[in-house]
Amino acid sequence: MxxxxxxxxxxxxxxxxxxxxxxxxxxxxxxxxxxxxxxxxxxxxxxxxxxxxxxxxKSREDLIAAAVEHMLLIAIEELRTFTKGFIAQNGSSDDIVDFLWDLMNRRLFIVTIEIMLEARHNPAFLDTVRPVVREWHQALDNIWNQLADRYGVEPEFARALMNGTLCLIRGMIAQSIIRVDPAYYAGLLDFWKRDVRAQLAGDKPGTVIPLGSAPRVAR
Amino acid sequence: MxxxxxxxxxxxxxxxxxxxxxxxxxxxxxxxxxxxxxxxxxxxxxxxxxxxxxxxxKSREDLIAAAVEHMLLIAIEELRTFTKGFIAQNGSSDDIVDFLWDLMNRRLFIVTIEIMLEARHNPAFLDTVRPVVREWHQALDNIWNQLADRYGVEPEFARALMNGTLCLIRGMIAQSIIRVDPAYYAGLLDFWKRDVRAQLAGDKPGTVIPLGSAPRVAR
DNA sequence: ACTTAAAAACCGTCATGCTTGTTTGTTTTA
DNA sequence: TAAAACAAACAAGCATGACGGTTTTTAAGT
Missing domain, CATH: 1.10.10.60 (Homeodomain-like)
Known part of the structure; x- marks a missing residue:
């Protein structure tokens, strides 16, 4: 400008x-x-x-709440755009994991955890941010359902798997605050991606086994 | 008193x-x-x-840092005690997951994430807490190694699996701040425990498949 | 088209309350 | 009697919300 x-x-x-x-x-x-x-x-x-x-x-809190809503609405939009592309291009579960990782890693996780920690002991603030957080989770559920459809698994199952993915990503970013080690996180994410692939292919037993990045040793 | x-x-x-x-x-x-x-x-x-x-x-920060160290030293002690029991009683990987979940859920995660978020933009504070965090991770590595021994897998592999477990737990607790739903978390944890079991039994293909809590649907 | 009054947007100061670190004084133990 | 532990008052700084004043835009009215 x-x-x-x-x-x-x-x-x-x-x-x-x-x-x-x-x-x-x-x-x-x-x-x-x-x-x-x-x-x-x-x-x-x-x-x-x-x-x-x-x-x-009208107050600092009011601005903060509006800002968080603003951020989440943008994230929801990104998620919806991604979902469309995912369906159109027949994407894989790996793409979802990568997308969520990138999305959360920008600012989403850090900012939301700051907000959640505040909301934890500030009920009024919690009530303010709750609706938009709900909208966020609905957008997530939507893509989980698409995934279930795509891989022919129960929506419930896909939701569990993908909620697990999100939790894992959250936890990884939380750890990354003190442990800076891109290779470590990349490895963990690969590990998980393989696991998700195997889980989604679970009805075809032969293809499930080769998980994990390290070779196993006979017991 | x-x-x-x-x-x-x-x-x-x-x-x-x-x-x-x-x-x-x-x-x-x-x-x-x-x-x-x-x-x-x-x-x-x-x-x-x-x-x-x-x-x-000598300052507020000084007290905070000492308090965190105090908390982590106690957690490390608990972890060591658990590890001894784990070895003695031939515990399963489920026990480790449950133990970590309980431990983190008390105060450990919330307090550490508060601290980490502060440390993120306060280098001096980060340097203060770093040593004890390192000690904490060494105690963790120790139990991972025990686990690897027990299941006859590569230590590297056990570490990845257990670090993933910790990340997942962190992320779950983070989510639990806004989403209160014990059944959901219990389900997710069960899901993960089964997965870990399967991963650790990975060299015996026949036993690997039945993961996930929901039945799958043919594609 | 021009003027003008109202409304909206914007700016900066003030009062208040809280926090931290300092410092001076008092009690308890060695 | 000295030192450590404890207590309380003080000073300086900062953040928030309130408030009064100023500029910019809008909408009439002529």
């Missing part, structure tokens, strides 16, 4: 500052943590005054 | 207040989050004055 347009409609002005604040909030929560992100920080990062912030959001 | 002993040695007094502060810190971090835990809170919860707190710890 070289030179801001000299004349913008009220709606444009409003939407632009609002949007800038939402983006800044997410970026700051990711970078400095929720507790380390003050309203002044957010206003400054968004390039607006603190007064503008208070004009658009 | 009805009536505090009227006469305690300096060492006793010191150790008692120190210990009370460490315990209070962990309890409060678990209950109200790291950011929501002030030095006044900790002193009050420990039943000592804030002056006593500042006498024993």
């Amino acid at each position: 070289a030179a801001p347009r000299l004349r913008r409609s009220q709606k444009e002005r409003s939407e632009q500052t609002r949007s800038a604040l939402l983006d800044a909030a997410i970026a700051l929560i990711h970078e400095k943590g929720l507790a380390g992100t003050s309203t002044s920080d957010m206003a400054e990062a968004a390039g607006v005054s603190r007064g503008a912030l208070t004009h658009h959001f | 009805a009536a505090p002993r009227l006469r305690r040695s300096q060492k006793e007094r010191s150790e008692q207040t120190r210990s009370a502060l460490l315990d209070a810190a962990i309890a409060l971090i678990h209950e109200k989050g790291l950011a929501g835990t002030s030095t006044s809170d900790m002193a009050e919860a420990a039943g000592v004055s804030r002056g006593a707190l500042t006498h024993h710890f």
